[in-house]
Amino acid sequence: MEPENILLVVILMGLTVYALFGGADFGAGVWEVNTAMQASPKERKLLFGAIGPVWEANHVWLIFVLVAMFGAFPEAFAVFCQALWLPLVLALAGIVFRGVGFALRTYSIGAERQQFAWEVVFAIGSTAAPFFLGTCVGALASGSLNVARDARFQGNFLTGWLSPMALFTGFFVVGMCAYLAAVYLAREAKGLGDRELTLLWRQRALATGIWMGVLALAGVAYVATDAPLLWDGFRQRSWPLVLGSIVAGFLSLYSLIRERYRTAVLGAAAAVTSVIWGWAVAQYPWLVPPTITVEDAKAPANVLWLLIATICLGFLLLVPALAYLLYLFKVGRRIG
């Protein structure tokens, strides 16, 4: 396998983990917006308690993707940063306000009005970040970014990224985050033995899951009519992944109904994973369809191999540490 393809796989893996973990953290904030900040103290305790120990580590996956991207595909990175500067800035603003909102609400102890203000900031940031990151993916996948062969962006800097597909993907990604969060929180509420919260999140997960299914169908229909390059990719290569996401989605819904929360979590994660890889496989080998391919954008081979080696070594340290974190706060029983 060529080094650029290995790195592409690694970047996608990073993106997938970011979606599954960081996305769920965003999703918790999306639910604050969905419930118009009316969550009960008990509900909020579960929600913030679930994010607290992990959100910063989960956030670093985005940095990982960013660094691997500009190291391995500098040409494409530079194009993204120019053509998609506005949604990227807005996503960044969301990320900033989410993080600051979370940290300051956690430690604004004894000042309830301030704490609530930061919770609102957290919620809006949590929704804006996945929305605008989603629009970036959508703008890219639709193939409507006007990029020349020499990798110069020739479109409008304010509106060039806006397309129905971009907006659709924005909403879709927000829904994905909300769905993941609801399923995870149902499992965590079950683990804490709180029947009322478990059923609440189960109900929310079911409702969101059904909506997401409908939305996904609409998305496929849209791609079929308006994004021919991506549609060809779906038809020729990534249809098994599309099928897989449907099966996994149904599995997670069925498990929710049967109250098998661990299976529901795995099903939801598998569905999201299949959607991401389905998109990637369909779009390959284009990084910026229809002008820039993996081949056009890649860095020299020795740089790519060094990055691969670095990432392998880094993972040797990272994986045990991450496993310990997740074991302590997501799997293991409470000691104190």
Add this chain to the structure above:
Amino acid sequence: MSDLVLPAMADTAFNLLAARLQMALTLGFHIVLAVFGIGMPVLLLAAEWQYLRTGDELWKALAHRWSKIFAVLFAVGAISGTVLSFELGLLWPEFMRQFGPVVAFPFAMEGFAFFLEAIFVGIYLYGWNRLSRWAHWWCGVPIALGGAASAWFVVTVNAWMNTPRGFAMDGGRAVDIDPIAAMLNPASGPQTAHMIVAAYMVAGFLVAAVYAWSLLGDPSSVYSRRAMKLGLALGVAASPIQLIAGDWAARLVAQTQPVKLAALEGQFKTEAGAPLRIGGLPDEATRETNYALEIPGLLSWLAYRDRDAVVQGLDDFPADQTPPVAIVHVAFQVMVGCGVFLALLSLVVLWRGLRRRRLPDGPVFLRLLVVSGPLSLVALEAGWVVTEVGRQPWIVQDVARTADMVTAAPYVGWMLLATIVTYTVIAVGTITALRLLAKQSLPEVAKQPMPENALGA
């Protein structure tokens, strides 16, 4: 066609200014939080170590309180660091296109170091009651190591911009890239040493300053005294080392960036046996540095360890390759002035500490400490102004100009405006949260006045 190109040119000049201001603002903001990310874990570990060693609950109260302050600063620092990594591409896409592969290796290493830090921050902050006492302490160690390591890797990138190595240029692309040679460029050693020691200094002196302030109000507080001493110990240990690291960094500038040295020193004319100018204001019109206290031959000696060595002046370089002299010279004087003050203060503390077996703690000394915290911060910011403005007009010394790397996307001015508003909100919010934390009452043990505790309660 030409009327399409002309506004674009004007935009580029404005974009450059706005992008540089935004970079300066966000870097200047982030570096404050970054030094806490590097220095604060060391203080936390020291306080918790004392608790584990002595079983004194007061040490635990201190470590606990500090871990909350650290949590706020780390979170805001992680966010402001994320902003910087986005800005690399958003403001300087051409730089990332041409040089991304050259600098990606240290960035990737930095990413992993930061990853470990973030993971163990989660474990440490939320693990007080879930881990055994020693396991909890050990989970703080990767935070301290990760902080220093990520600083090391990321500063090598800045060092590379000063002394670029490990690539050749061909048609606007870096080719023949050797990322490791790029990372291990000549400036990496001195610059990383200078920055990491600075981080310990600033974190130490700022912590010492905060508690010196509260000791002035309540001299009997054992809690504040211990906190002040830990901060002071870190600052005092780092400051003398900084004299050596700073000298190393300056001599490397003399060897590798003579034009930057000339700007630092306000040296317009090439001369043998150049004097060291203390203070002074460079005048670019008359090509002289006025009002400076000049010590003959000392600059030549400091830069090249030879009192008669020739120091190149700014007039030796083409005008379009020299940095704005006044800013660089003044910032350098401020940094060195603050640094020398802190080093002298530290030597006094060390000398008295060794002779009398105790740290000085009179009101005059406490007042000096209160001043030393902000001064260390001023030195830090001034130092970054020196190295960044001193490299202009280059983004990569002698290879790429900053003006050629800036984004073509318009509206950078609006982005700058939004950034100023956002960062003001964040700064106010963070300070408010820290004040709330400071107002929270401490456990009873921390309120005991001096005598009981001095007896070993």
